[in-house]
């Protein structure tokens with residue numbers, strides 16, 4: 001089965017986690033785009049959505065789903081999002097699409113985080129995928145030097161500006177054996193907005209599409 005078919009299957013499976021008449025959180029990326037399409041038949045059962053990116057907002061609004069300002073929302077029942085890597089401990093690397101900060105904010109608010117991936121995203125240890133770090137532009141070189149001290153090789157993602165007006169450093173060659181500790185350490189560097197390790201708030205449920213169907217854990 002090709003990767004897009006797997007993404008479509010896992011996105012469809014995530015619809016089962018939506019509770020009627022609640023506000024849902026919607027992530028960003030190619031897997032989530034299939035999830036947004038899968039919302040079409042049930043869109044009238046939603047109380048609205050909170051979005052993690054301008055790109056997802058456009059797609060939701062095109063379907064006629066109301067996108068709410070997170071500041072006007074008390075509770076988000078479930079957040080559905082993809083990942084660039086995920087472990088058996090439900091820790092993830094995210095931010096391949098530069099949406100990590102808003103994703104982390106919506107995930108923090110949500111009661112439940114459902115991560116949707118195809119089986120190419122499963123890893124024993126995080127770090128093969130370069131770790132995205134969102135940085136205030138004037139701090140870019142300073143943060144890069146600090147990331148080198150932590151053992152990584154940061155690379156400026158040329159031409160990319162986040163929805164928050166910041167830049168991304170992709171950190172290569174990290175073996176992330178203690179994701180919670182590294183998530184905190186990188187967030188402590190002055191000038192970092194956030195980094196793409198989702199371990200302090202990992203997923204609650206991971207859905208993985210394989211050739212044989214969709215597994216969950």
Ligand SMILES: O=C[C@H](O)[C@H](O)[C@H](O)COP(=O)(O)O
Nearest residue numbers: 029030031082095096097099
């Ligand atoms: O910034 C982007 C997000 O973290 C995505 O969830 C992640 O990159 C996975 O995207 P995709 O489903 O396109 O592989």
